[in-house]
Amino acid sequence: MLGRTANGLYWMFRYLERAENYARLLDAGLRLALTRDLTTAEEEWRSVIETAGQRQFYERKHATYTGMQVWNFMLRDKNNPSSILTMFGLVRQNARLARNAISSELWEAINGNWLEIDEQLKEPVAENRVLETVATIRRASTLAHGAMAGSMLREEPYHFGRCGTFIERADAVARILDMKYYLLLPSLSYVGTSLDTGQWDQVLRSVSGDRAYRWINAAQIDARRICEFLILDDRFPRSLSYCYMLLRENLDALAQVHGTEGRCNALMRGADQRLSDLTIDDIFDQGLHEFLLEFTASNAAIADAIAQDYRFLA
């Protein structure tokens, strides 16, 4: 297939994942804001924007953090280059670009999503509609992934799309953890103090991991367990470990199609190995922040290698 088309598929799924992650962040933010007093709520909304990496653009427009401003900015603001609406536009644009490499079912799912989301985001979103809007976005993503799983040939186009999903997801989860690392880093002061379970809950909800975590850990909420869950538990589909298991699978499949391994395969093997050798104690000994910095840098290096190995650009 064409390198440009492979690039289109890869980015189509990166943008889809990004939009979905923003929707999850909003969801978690909403949940928390509803249970807080106004001052704390403002802090929470600031943290949502910060975690999404949109603070710079947001503060160019708004001086305060209110829920309504924040969700409208993240959902549909023209001044926000990463708004969910823009992301879905890019998903569709890349799908059009790769139109002859994707199944009709996938195309129709993506196109249908775009029509629905574009319609829902035509006007500013009021309080009584925001949950519904976020739900639509998450459903849209699920629909696209379902169409992909159920209708695409397991060939190059599928694997490039999946690579996009897991590169983006790993990056997003690492960033969310990093933003919250001051909460997660166990320190002396933590011993004996009662944890702000709402904050923990939000971290888990940001990656839709709250229920999964409870399933495994019952009521035991603590930093180590949460980090272990989000970094090393390869049963959870948004953990770093799981992302890398799947990324490696898809890169291996590409190498098989091509009959040769690229630089991305070597980098992937190294990164995967490092991750599976680690325990949560190693990570805390090294420092969570340092670990995450290293991880995102190596994730970006793998992404670059994929683009080069498969000639995404001229």
Add this chain to the structure above:
Amino acid sequence: MRGKADFFDEMHGSGGSVRPAYADYCKWFDGQKDEVLSRKHAEAETNFRKTGITFNVYGEDEAEERLIPFDMVPRIITAGEWRRLTRGIEQRVSALNAFMHDLYHRQEIVRAGRLPEALLRDNEAWLANMVGLTPPGGVYTHIVGIDLVRTGPDEFYVLEDNARTPSGVSYMLENRESMMAMFPELFMRVPVETVSDYPRRLAKSLAACAPKCAGPNPRIAVLTPGIYNAAYFEHAFLADQMGAELVEGSDLRVVNGRVAMRTTHGYEPVDVIYRRVDDEFLDPLTFNPASVLGVPGIMDVYRAGGVTIANAPGTGVCDDKAIYSFMPEIVEFYTGEKPLLPNVETWRCADEDSRQYVLDNLADLVVKEVHGSGGYGMLVGPASTREKIEEFRHKIMERPENYIAQPTLSLSTCPIFTESGLAPRHVDLRPFVLVSPDKIDIVPGGLTRVALEEGSLVVNSSQGGGTKDTWVLKD
């Protein structure tokens, strides 16, 4: 303006009788409930929007994707009518191809005094770079769209030849898909020729035109200007249906004397390029140096016989309306036969006598620019204003060679579905013709365009026209 009786209607004859072509259809239609048809009518648009069959329009602010309105009453042609049409189309298209070869070689037709040399000199689509070059298989016009209009039972006229890059075939295919999805029972009652194998036939026809260096399975690519092009949907659709690659100029480069595309494995040669990029953008080294849509050096490869470009550069000459006015001579010159399909009577404003006639009768004529297309830059005298007519009078006097005029034709009508029942609207017909070295292949069907406004004669989608599914009945 005029009574309905002035026009030939495809469905109804005199006294409201149903023509044979529509006998089965009308039997079915009469048994349908109005509210069911209304619902289907509304669903059709949603369906087109969902599948993304749109064309892009660029306004002042942002790009907009529009739908071409679809009407669910088919245009039906009998097997006998179709046979007669195809013979005429085959004759015309083989003459066009021979004409192109002659134009870029000895120009016998000019030497014989049958075509004025000035027509070539003034023709912007004529390419000096094509002189002496014979494309692989000798085919210039791989895909041709012949625009036909009808005025009576046996009176079909050719209104335009589209030999540059005829578009609209995806609508022929998608309209049929929609009709089958909406009214499956109809296709069980009426024997309609299939059009769905067009992409396969196109791929086969193009493969037969591959250069000698191609292997047994020539590699075909559709070259598109990109996702912002108005017809991008069609480019992607055809590539998908043919199993061909959809490439942009930036995907291609000349490698070892071949045109090659950048795949995930590296550069791999392409044998046939079905290009939907205009001539002047094809090769920045030969034509427009600012073009980023084309491939530097592709014309050198082409000249050396290393790639097939469909349609060949320079075929736009045939789309010129001054050349069109000579088509009866052209057909006779190259086939030795009288044309089976007549032209619409055409006055060339460059000729003094004709010009005087045109200027005296502007209010009754249709005036067109010789290089124009898409229904732009034309005057429909009877439907126009006095100012517009005077504007054209000046234009014609200033640059007579730039205009031709034709009588206002009584285009046939075909009913469309409206909320208040069936209503006649004017239609034309564009069959798609595939040319390979030893075959002219015409898919039984085509694109029927319909003017949605009552009384309007302009069917172009850029001017608010719609489309219909086109049925050719089986014998």
